[in-house]
Amino acid sequence: MSGVQQLEVPEHDAGQRLDRWFKRLFPHIAHGKVEKLLRTGQLRVDGKRAKGSFRLEAGQTVRIPPLPDPSEVKAKASQRNQNKLVEWVLYEDDDLVAINKPAGLAVQGGSKTTQHIDGMLPEGHRLVHRLDRDTSGVLLIAKSAAATKWAGRAFQSRRAEKVYWGVTNGVPRPLSGEIAGYMAKGELDNRFGNIHMGKEVMMAVRHGTQNAKHARTLYQAVATAGAKAAFVVMMPLTGRTHQLRLHMQILGAPLAGDPKYMTDRPLPGGLDKTLHLHARSLSIPRDGKPHLTITAPLPAHMTKAFALFGFDEADPEVNWDELV
Template sequence: MPRNSSDPADAPTSAPEGVGVQFLTVPDELAGQRIDNFLQARLKGVPRSRIYRILRKGEVRVNKGRVKAEYRLKGGDVVRVPPIRVSEAPEKPVAGEQLRRVLESAILFDEGGLLVVNKPAGLAVHGGSGVRLGLIEALRQMYPQSPFMELVHRLDRDTSGAILVARKRSVLLHVQAELRAGRMGKSYLALASGKWPRSQKLVEAPLRKNTLKSGERIVVVDGEGKPSRTRFQVLERFPAGTLVAAEPITGRTHQIRVHAQFVGCPLAGDPKYTPDEVNSAFRELGLKRLFLHSAEVRCTLPDGRAVSVAAPLPEELEVVLQGLRGA
């Protein structure tokens, strides 16, 4: 049975008053991106089904020719975008001057299409789930000249330190491939409660995400979880805890935190995996946050250049260590 001609799915795409055909030149940073994803990013509010339809009908042209949705763009391609009504997007939150100043001073490396940022604790890496503005949204506002800006990996909101951000798609794909292959290095500093066992240099415990009745999401050690491995090295011992270096071999959510808990030495200041009485004792020493810091990241750029960037320990964590040494 034919559809009614008034079906909105058959309606021609139309533009708000004053908006017509657009011709967009693809920057080199976006080379390799699929045309459907390129359009989705620029036609906010337009259903993906509509984007596939205008591609199928040939209303979108690349260098004057028809292309399929899986076509991968090249730098310099000229994309014809037909008039199409875009629903009004909600007003985006704006990064304030204080946050901009903090992030400007936190840039540790900016070369070859790769940013390394010393993320402050308390800042989410991206918006969502009640967070209006995250690190990546703030960076996109700070670098309006960069058409591409994506997280290479993530850090928990309460974790500080070095995080990689790609300013070129080719860099993102290259470094993420290194990450999957285990060639990218990440070193953390963590304060574990109690006495870390001398023999516990490698923790191999499968991890599974779990949702409690309250709706809180936690990670647990479970035989049916994903294989997870973390190397630990004791750096300094105190009566109340142990400063350790942690290198995650796999990249599971909350991996270092849960593996430390599994050993019996949960991280100081961890509100999710450490008992309240343990955290209370560390609060008396001045610790007001999770003691977990991304201290160093190592990778290579697509041209083969090796990159190694260290992020200094925040002053509020250094003060805690000084207090432990004087105890």
């Protein structure tokens, strides 16, 4: 913890907001903490209380109260992250940890993503596979390089079986089967009026299209609510980006709340505008041991949808071999 500091505002910082000036000098202090320092009068200008929007002038003196050093803040943040991960744990052994990833939390970082699962992991832990930011459910993490290697091979060889649950806007036709085809990156158009141009999506394309990849999904609508919605169970046989989301759209019933793969059909009333896609279970082979199968309970927004439409949360019996 530092002591009290009295910092003079240099000429090149004149005109800056107090809160932004402070944040630039002390980026490890959270915004909420800065607001508290201002509210309680610990952060002052020329001995007087000031609001965050106060415009500084050259030569003014800003009182900086005692602050924790960056390493201390980082340690506390790391502990908070690990506490969150513990809350989400579904399974753990000497090699693996499986968590129930919340919808809306990215798995890895990007240019505009600062909070993500990868950044929350303890040292030595590694992601085995990925889920979309808006998809909830089973996410597997390895505790060592060796565990990452053998678990990763299971995914690459398609010996790891993933089952997803979704609630669709409309009912897929046919109600069950296999959907397969080629897909490649493209951009959203403005067909439905409420889509922003230029957003990257996956699109169905012909074989031979540049960068096209083949995708296969088995699916079954195990329950429907008239023509409004369906409870669909899906097993991807390949692991393409947004594969399930695109395939449900192609079948005429995109996943409810999907902001990219849409329809001109209104979202049924009462549903949250959150992607209704959940990685329900994961089964992975282990050398000399029975397959490990992990199941994740539904998130709140999908539990609400199931109650609204009268869908049963018990795992349905699906004969995947018959759908191939």
